Amino acid sequence: MKNQFQILFYLLLTGWTLFLVNGIVPFYQPDALHGAFTPSQDTVLSWKTWWSGRFQKKMNLYCNDHVGFHPNLVRLNNQIDYSLFSKLHAKSVLIGKNGFLYENGFNRTLEGKDFIGSEAMAKRMRKLKSIQDTLQKQGIPLLVILAPNKTRTYPEFLPDYLPLHPVDSNNYNISLQLLKELNIPFMDVSEWFVKIKSESPYPLFSPYGIHWSRYGVALVADSLTHYLNQNGCYTPELTYTMKYEKDKTKIRASSDFDIGLGLNLMFSIPLDSMPYPEFNYIHQTDCAKSAPLFLADSYYWMFIYEEISRNQFGNQWVFWNYGKEIWTQEVMDKHKPYELINNKLSASELYKYDAFILIISEGNLSKFGYGMLD
Numbered sequence: 001m002k003n004q005f006q007i008l009f010y011l012l013l014t015g016w017t018l019f020l021v022n023g024i025v026p027f028y029q030p031d032a033l034h035g036a037f038t039p040s041q042d043t044v045l046s047w048k049t050w051w052s053g054r055f056q057k058k059m060n061l062y063c064n065d066h067v068g069f070h071p072n073l074v075r076l077n078n079q080i081d082y083s084l085f086s087k088l089h090a091k092s093v094l095i096g097k098n099g100f101l102y103e104n105g106f107n108r109t110l111e112g113k114d115f116i117g118s119e120a121m122a123k124r125m126r127k128l129k130s131i132q133d134t135l136q137k138q139g140i141p142l143l144v145i146l147a148p149n150k151t152r153t154y155p156e157f158l159p160d161y162l163p164l165h166p167v168d169s170n171n172y173n174i175s176l177q178l179l180k181e182l183n184i185p186f187m188d189v190s191e192w193f194v195k196i197k198s199e200s201p202y203p204l205f206s207p208y209g210i211h212w213s214r215y216g217v218a219l220v221a222d223s224l225t226h227y228l229n230q231n232g233c234y235t236p237e238l239t240y241t242m243k244y245e246k247d248k249t250k251i252r253a254s255s256d257f258d259i260g261l262g263l264n265l266m267f268s269i270p271l272d273s274m275p276y277p278e279f280n281y282i283h284q285t286d287c288a289k290s291a292p293l294f295l296a297d298s299y300y301w302m303f304i305y306e307e308i309s310r311n312q313f314g315n316q317w318v319f320w321n322y323g324k325e326i327w328t329q330e331v332m333d334k335h336k337p338y339e340l341i342n343n344k345l346s347a348s349e350l351y352k353y354d355a356f357i358l359i360i361s362e363g364n365l366s367k368f369g370y371g372m373l374d
Contacts, residue, residue, distance in 0.1 A: 106363050126182070238280075293357070297321075
């Protein structure tokens with residue numbers, strides 16, 4: 001028995017020594033954690049920081065974030081809580097029935113907890129209407145795309161302890177009312193997905209993703225293509241065929257697994273094959289591709305990742321990410337966007353583009369215009 005305790009002691013001692021050494025002189029670098037994570041910074045010892053307790057607090061955080069094998073230890077802790085208690089450590093993520101993952105913020109918007117008020121929303125819409133009227137004189141179409149809400153589309157998978165209590169006075173309902181009253185062109189993908197989900201042959205949202213599924217984005221891209229062509233902006237016709245992807249590595253690397261990836265588990269969630277579109281584009285060689293501007297949130301990234309933007313607009317598309325960053329096909333390879341200096345939107349800035357498309361998800365409607373219409 002004594003020898004067994006000695007072996008256990010030496011094993012524990014060796015393990016802690018490896019953690020310590022790898023934290024000081026890294027000899028093994030685990031895969032980085034997914035999601036927004038800023039490691040704590042080192043601190044400086046002084047009489048003031050010592051007696052106030054700030055040094056001890058900051059040093060404890062620094063050692064925790066920089067201990068050897070830190071990412072693996074986080075994944076192990078997350079895996080234990082997920083497997084044994086269905087507990088998640090990803091911020092604002094909750095687990096529903098059949099393992100369905102949701103972002104909790106979308107529940108709040110349905111219940112009007114982030115409602116900015118009718119007048120505040122109307123002020124932004126009137127500014128957008130003024131821009132639309134000016135662009136229309138230049139033959140430049142404008143379109144607002146209301147991206148869907150996973151909670152609204154699939155409420156049946158929400159956990160029983162989280163009943164929804166939707167209200168009429170929320171950002172979505174008021175935005176929809178104002179868009180209709182002001183005659184601003186819009187595509188309500190949120191309502192569309194709710195209507196077609198029972199007849200859809202493929203999921204409109206992945207169980208482990210927060211954005212529209214790859215099939216969902218194919219539907220939206222097809223509708224956007226028709227809108228642009230009908231309004232004088234040549235865009236190659238888009239067709240697609242659905243095939244099932246069985247490679248689990250490819251599925252985990254896709255946008256259909258963006259929440260699942262952020263759980264940072266030791267062992268990945270079991271996956272079935274997923275239906276993915278394979279796109280085909282019919283080009284007219286005598287027509288120049290249109291150059292649209294997209295002011296959008298993260299829902300537009302799937303147009304880029306699926307290479308819809310590249311194939312439909314060549315190098316002509318421009319993406320203003322949340323009204324803060326400028327992305328183009330040219331800067332994608334560098335992954336270093338330009339900073340958007342002027343955060344106020346005027347029609348004159350849009351004259352060099354062939355179309356102006358504003359994409360906003362329901363959870364971001366409280367920021368309608370992304371600060372550019374205030």
